[in-house]
Amino acid sequence: MYAQMVKSEAAQDDPEKLAAFQARIDAGEKIEPKDWMPAAYRKTLIRQIGQHAHSEIVGQLPEGNWITRAPTLERKAILLAKVQDEAGHGLYLYCAAETLGVSRDEMTEMLLDGRMKYSSIFNYPTLNWSDIGAVGWLVDGAAIINQVPLQRTSFGPYSRAMIRVCKEESFHARQGFDAIRKMAEGTPEQKKMAQDSVNRLWFPALMMFGPSDKESVHSEQSMAWKIKMNTNDELRQKFVDQTVPQIEFLGLDLPDPGIKWNEERGHYDYTDPDWSEFFDVIKGNGPCNVDRLAARNKAWDDGAWVRDGLMAHAQKKRAAKTAAE
Amino acid sequence: MTRDEAFLQFLLRMGDNTLILGHRVSEWCGHSPVLEEDIALANTALDLIGQTQFWLGLAGEVQGDGKSADDIAFLRDVWDFRNLLLVEVPNGDFGRTLMRQFLFDAWHSIQLGHLMKSSDERVAAIAEKASKEVAYHLERSADTVVGLGDGTEESHRRMQESLDYLWPYVGEMFQSDEVDAEMVAAGIAPDPASLRDDYDALITRILADATLTIPDSRFGHKGGRTGKMHTEHLGHLLTQMQWLQRAYPGSNW
Numbered sequence: 001m002y003a004q005m006v007k008s009e010a011a012q013d014d015p016e017k018l019a020a021f022q023a024r025i026d027a028g029e030k031i032e033p034k035d036w037m038p039a040a041y042r043k044t045l046i047r048q049i050g051q052h053a054h055s056e057i058v059g060q061l062p063e064g065n066w067i068t069r070a071p072t073l074e075r076k077a078i079l080l081a082k083v084q085d086e087a088g089h090g091l092y093l094y095c096a097a098e099t100l101g102v103s104r105d106e107m108t109e110m111l112l113d114g115r116m117k118y119s120s121i122f123n124y125p126t127l128n129w130s131d132i133g134a135v136g137w138l139v140d141g142a143a144i145i146n147q148v149p150l151q152r153t154s155f156g157p158y159s160r161a162m163i164r165v166c167k168e169e170s171f172h173a174r175q176g177f178d179a180i181r182k183m184a185e186g187t188p189e190q191k192k193m194a195q196d197s198v199n200r201l202w203f204p205a206l207m208m209f210g211p212s213d214k215e216s217v218h219s220e221q222s223m224a225w226k227i228k229m230n231t232n233d234e235l236r237q238k239f240v241d242q243t244v245p246q247i248e249f250l251g252l253d254l255p256d257p258g259i260k261w262n263e264e265r266g267h268y269d270y271t272d273p274d275w276s277e278f279f280d281v282i283k284g285n286g287p288c289n290v291d292r293l294a295a296r297n298k299a300w301d302d303g304a305w306v307r308d309g310l311m312a313h314a315q316k317k318r319a320a321k322t323a324a325e
Numbered sequence: 326m327t328r329d330e331a332f333l334q335f336l337l338r339m340g341d342n343t344l345i346l347g348h349r350v351s352e353w354c355g356h357s358p359v360l361e362e363d364i365a366l367a368n369t370a371l372d373l374i375g376q377t378q379f380w381l382g383l384a385g386e387v388q389g390d391g392k393s394a395d396d397i398a399f400l401r402d403v404w405d406f407r408n409l410l411l412v413e414v415p416n417g418d419f420g421r422t423l424m425r426q427f428l429f430d431a432w433h434s435i436q437l438g439h440l441m442k443s444s445d446e447r448v449a450a451i452a453e454k455a456s457k458e459v460a461y462h463l464e465r466s467a468d469t470v471v472g473l474g475d476g477t478e479e480s481h482r483r484m485q486e487s488l489d490y491l492w493p494y495v496g497e498m499f500q501s502d503e504v505d506a507e508m509v510a511a512g513i514a515p516d517p518a519s520l521r522d523d524y525d526a527l528i529t530r531i532l533a534d535a536t537l538t539i540p541d542s543r544f545g546h547k548g549g550r551t552g553k554m555h556t557e558h559l560g561h562l563l564t565q566m567q568w569l570q571r572a573y574p575g576s577n578w
Contacts, residue, residue: 057355060363064354067370071569071578072395073344073381076351077374083354084367091360104360129569129578187576295356303358306419306473309480313472 002055002119002143004210005282006048006228009040010221025226030156033099041225042100045155046107047116048227049097054111054118056090058292062126063135071129078175079132085168092164096157112297120278123286124204130183130190134197136176138205138243140169145239146209149229177246184250195252202255203273209236211275240270331507332445333387334407335514337397338504338550340380341408344398345559346429347373348566349416358419365465369426372458379451399570403560410549411494413559417487420473420480424487427466431527432498434463435520444512467531474535485537496545499524 011018018038024031031037063083070076094104110116121139126132147169150162183194210232213219222228244259258271280286351370357363381394411429416422437459440452473480499521508514532539548554569578 057360060355064356067351067354068348068565069568071399071576073374073378073398074395075578076347077371077378080351080354080367080371080374084364084371087360087363087367091364094360182577186578187573189573190576299356299358302356303362303419305477305479305483306358306362309473309476310469311476312480313476316475 002059002146002208003048003051004119004208005117006044006051006222009043011038011040013038013040022224025154025224029154030159031154032156040221041227044222044225044227045158046097046100046102049093049100049158049161050102050107050110051117051119053090053093053097053107054116055122056086056093057111058118058122058296059086061292061295062122062124062288063132065126066129066132069129070132075132075179078179082136082172082175085172089161089165089168092161096155096161099157108300112293112300114284114293117282119208120281120286121204121208123281123288123292124201125288127200128193128196130180130193130197131201133176133178133180133183133194134201136172137180137246138176138198138201139208140172140176141243142205142208142239144169144173145235145242152226152229154226181250184252191252194250198247198252199255203277206236206239206270206273207278207281209233209239211278212272215275237267240268244268326503326507328507328511329387331504332511332513333384334504335508336380336384336387337405337407340377340384340394340397341406342412342429342433343373343380344377345406345408345562346412346426347371347377348562349412350422350426352416353419353422362419366422369462369465372455372462376451376455376458379454383447383451395570399567403555403563404552406555406559406563407550407552408559409494409497410546410556411491411497413549413556413562414491414494415558417490418483420483421487421490423466423469423473424484425491426462427470427531428491428495428528430459430463430466431531432520432524434459435523435527436515439515439520443514448513470531470537471535474532474537481536484535488532488537489540492540492542493544493546496543497547497549500545500547500550502551 017036021031021036021038021041031041060083063079063086067076067079067083070079094107097107098104107116111118121142126135144166147162147166151159151166153159153162180194180197183190183197185191186194213231213233219228219231223231240259244254247254256271258269260269262269281289284290347370350366350373353363353366354370355363357366377398378394381397384397385392385394409429411425414425416425434456437452437456441449441456443449443452470484474484475481499517501516501518505514505517509516529539549556569576
């Protein structure tokens with residue numbers, strides 16, 4: 001899940017219009033960019049889609065961290081293709097957000113000065129090669145659990161983007177699992193790396209679904225508008241239920257001694273992540289927050305002359321064409 | 326030098342060029358000036374690494390001692406590499422990276438055009454596949470060089486500086502030796518020197534559109550494609566690229 005803690009706005013529009021809007025959503029209609037929508041719906045969606053897009057962009061950094069050290073040509077190619085996909089997801093999510101009346105440059109500025117967030121998971125480091133497998137398997141796996149229901153979200157462009165994103169993400173998750181499986185079945189050192197990845201990334205992956213429902217106060221309106229389809233805890237449970245048997249299949253130790261099958265509930269019990277750590281990361285105190293934002297700011301600042309140069313050239317060409325006509 | 330020995334050297338030259346340039350381009354991941362460029366750079370690197378798998382895979386076959394493309398990529402030292410010096414120099418700014426890409430793509434596209442007619446079917450097949458990708462690389466790098474050369478004062482200055490820095494590495498692409506003579510005799514590959522006129526015509530046209538001045542010198546550094554003297558940069562690149570394979574030998578990844 002690449003959008004967390006998205007603050008939803010309270011609706012303050014004409015009650016009649018609001019009711020008609022809600023009726024369309026309840027009837028399963030898609031809302032398109034030119035349709036009337038409550039200001040709060042628009043604002044919440046910009047936040048949510050923008051945060052999702054930013055996550056795809058910042059997410060290039062922990063994976064890019066291993067491209068130059070990938071151990072085989074095939075692994076290097078797979079990782080390059082994956083990172084390219086993520087950047088592509090960022091691109092069409094920005095486009096989806098732009099249909100709501102905000103530009104990509106405005107959103108980028110808000111990311112760079114900290115007004116907009118990206119997923120907490122990308123503030124954790126990738127420390128050994130197995131992390132690349134774990135990111136595909138656990139992180140993209142968690143993202144898929146969140147995004148599959150969002151394919152049915154009420155806003156047309158977002159829903160269509162999610163359909164495409166989900167196809168590619170499930171491919172990434174399978175490739176990630178394959179990569180970590182090689183490690184888990186490999187030499188003792190490789191197995192140690194795989195275990196280290198699972199131990200280190202398990203709780204941050206659980207945090208991707210956002211705080212527990214008890215503390216998540218902004219959900220109701222978003223759920224009525226079908227911007228959010230399930231509660232955080234529902235999705236987190238689904239992730240745990242799906243992932244625990246996979247960890248066992250890999251022959252790795254479970255990263256949480258609290259994981260136990262609960263016959264009565266028909267689900268695995270598990271230990272909640274340390275929410276104080278989660279809120280620290282959200283506030284900017286995660287292990288990599290400062291470095292990630294610094295890297296994005298540097299890329300943007302260093303690239304200013306390139307963007308200016310290409311823009312100036314395009315204007316010259318347009319002017320020449322106009323003069324010729 | 327036997328024909329097979331020369332053939333192996335030729336394949337290493339092709340595969341090491343794409344491997345080392347692919348590596349350099351991939352260093353940009355997440356750091357480029359604009360999202361579209363992140364995608365394009367990753368795409369270019371991906372194509373080059375894919376081509377490497379073919380060239381070095383065939384090199385392993387020709388060598389005949391059971392070495393895979395990965396063994397060749399990850400377990401040789403600096404002196405074994407046969408890539409042009411041009412592709413191993415550090416990225417510098419985005420302008421230098423794209424200028425290097427353009428200077429390489431222009432040669433690469435002409436070279437592959439000849440290799441498609443190679444007497445060796447395997448070489449012709451790899452060239453056929455690669456040439457489609459490289460046609461796109463060239464179109465993009467040429468467009469970017471023109472856009473930035475003929476952009477703002479600053480972008481023009483940076484592109485001229487990039488061209489001035491990289492120009493002494495261009496000549497190596499056209500230096501022929503006994504390996505090339507053997508390849509020409511076998512009808513496998515063209516004589517590098519014979520590509521220079523087409524190359525000059527192509528880059529002169531694009532660099533004129535870019536309002537850039539080609540340095541008035543034909544001096545060329547050499548030593549990459551023969552392996553006799555690489556730059557200091559290649560060793561550092563290899564320490565990163567080969568680290569896992571070296572630290573954990575014999576593992577399956």
